[in-house]
Amino acid sequence: MNKLFYLFAALAAFTSCSTAYHVEGSSSITSLDGSKLYLKAIKNQELKNLDSCDVVHGKFQFSGVLDTVRIASLFMDDESIMPVVLEEGEITIQIDRAKQSVSGTALNDSLYHFIDLHNQLDNRINELEHKQNQMILEGIDEAEIVQQVQAEANQIAQEREQLMTNSIIENFDNALGPYLFEMLTSVYRYPILTPQIEFIMSKASKKFKNDPYVNDYYTTAQENEKRMQGFDVDGTPAPPPAASAPAAPADTTATAPLVKVPQQ
Numbered sequence: 001m002n003k004l005f006y007l008f009a010a011l012a013a014f015t016s017c018s019t020a021y022h023v024e025g026s027s028s029i030t031s032l033d034g035s036k037l038y039l040k041a042i043k044n045q046e047l048k049n050l051d052s053c054d055v056v057h058g059k060f061q062f063s064g065v066l067d068t069v070r071i072a073s074l075f076m077d078d079e080s081i082m083p084v085v086l087e088e089g090e091i092t093i094q095i096d097r098a099k100q101s102v103s104g105t106a107l108n109d110s111l112y113h114f115i116d117l118h119n120q121l122d123n124r125i126n127e128l129e130h131k132q133n134q135m136i137l138e139g140i141d142e143a144e145i146v147q148q149v150q151a152e153a154n155q156i157a158q159e160r161e162q163l164m165t166n167s168i169i170e171n172f173d174n175a176l177g178p179y180l181f182e183m184l185t186s187v188y189r190y191p192i193l194t195p196q197i198e199f200i201m202s203k204a205s206k207k208f209k210n211d212p213y214v215n216d217y218y219t220t221a222q223e224n225e226k227r228m229q230g231f232d233v234d235g236t237p238a239p240p241p242a243a244s245a246p247a248a249p250a251d252t253t254a255t256a257p258l259v260k261v262p263q264q
Contacts, residue, residue: 019065019066019067019068019069019086019087019088020063020064020065020088021062021063021064021065021066021086021087021088021089021091022061022062022063022089022090022091023039023061023062023063023084023086023091023092023093024059024061024090024091024092024093025037025055025059025060025061025062025092025093025094025095026058026059026060026093026094026095027055027058027060027094027095027096028058028095028096028097029058029095029096029097030058032055032058032076032095033055033056033057033058034054034055034056035054035055035076035077036052036053036054036055036076036077037052037053037054037055037060037074037075037076038050038051038052038074038075038076039051039052039062039072039073039074039075039084039086040072040073040075040080041070041071041072041073041086042070050062050064050066050072050086051063051064060093064086066086069085069086069087069088069107069174069175070085070086070175071083071084071085071086071111071175071176071179072084072085072086074093081095081100082095082100082102083102083111083179084102084108085102085105085107085108085111085175085176087105087106087107087108087175088105089104089105090104090105091103091104091105091108092104107171107174107175107176110167110170110171110176111176114163114167114176114180117163118160118163118164121156121159121160121163124152124156125153125156128149128152128153128156131149131152132145132149135148135149161196164180164183164184164196165196165199165200167180168180168181168184168200169200169203172203172204172205172207172208173205173207173208177208177211178208178211178213178214181200181208181211181213181214181217182213182217184196184197185197185217190220190224191217191218191220191221191224192221192224192225193221193222193224193225197218197221201218
């Protein structure tokens with residue numbers, strides 16, 4: 001009887017610590033029919049397949065159990081298409097020419113709300129070149145054009161920085177916070193401290209600071225900052241800034257476009 005009791009207790013504990021996810025996907029892109037899709041995520045510092053399926057009549061699905069909520073990437077062959085938060089609940093993926101989205105659960109809704117706002121800001125930046133050319137055709141003074149376009153570009157840059165900062169802070173204690181922080185810092189050649197990063201870390205929760213990527217980046221960035229200021233423990237001339245030893249292989253969704261339309 002006792003052995004049976006402990007068996008059920010162990011199963012209950014395992015279930016309570018696990019995250020069951022179910023993904024239902026659909027696509028209006030007919031060329032995807034017959035293609036194989038993969039869910040991949042970083043595990044033990046390697047990008048590994050979690051699941052795979054075929055697209056049949058525009059439909060596909062994944063399901064599984066994880067030990068924690070994590071962000072994965074939807075791949076077609078070796079090409080990353082879009083990020084997906086694997087969490088408890090019914091997750092819906094929609095892929096078409098106009099838009100790719102994931103919805104149905106709290107973190108996926110938050111992630112794709114961020115992506116929509118980020119893409120809107122990117123579109124506004126892209127429209128500035130068209131606006132500049134139009135002003136030139138209208139014969140507006142070049143100095144006035146530069147001043148106006150630069151002012152708008154600065155405003156968009158501020159909005160983009162605020163969006164990223166607020167989104168990271170709002171998600172310190174879930175999987176989105178470290179993911180967005182990695183997206184923010186992936187543009188730098190080596191870990192550095194910027195006013196934005198310093199502000200984020202000044203507000204950071206203990207859980208966020210202890211994330212492997214965040215901890216590694218911030219520690220290395222602080223060391224690099226000391227070296228750039230000429231300080232060193234043994235008093236010798238400081239060496240060049242150190243490259244960060246990544247906590248995990250680069251997630252292709254962090255540096256590639258947030259969502260990518262599959263090509264025919």
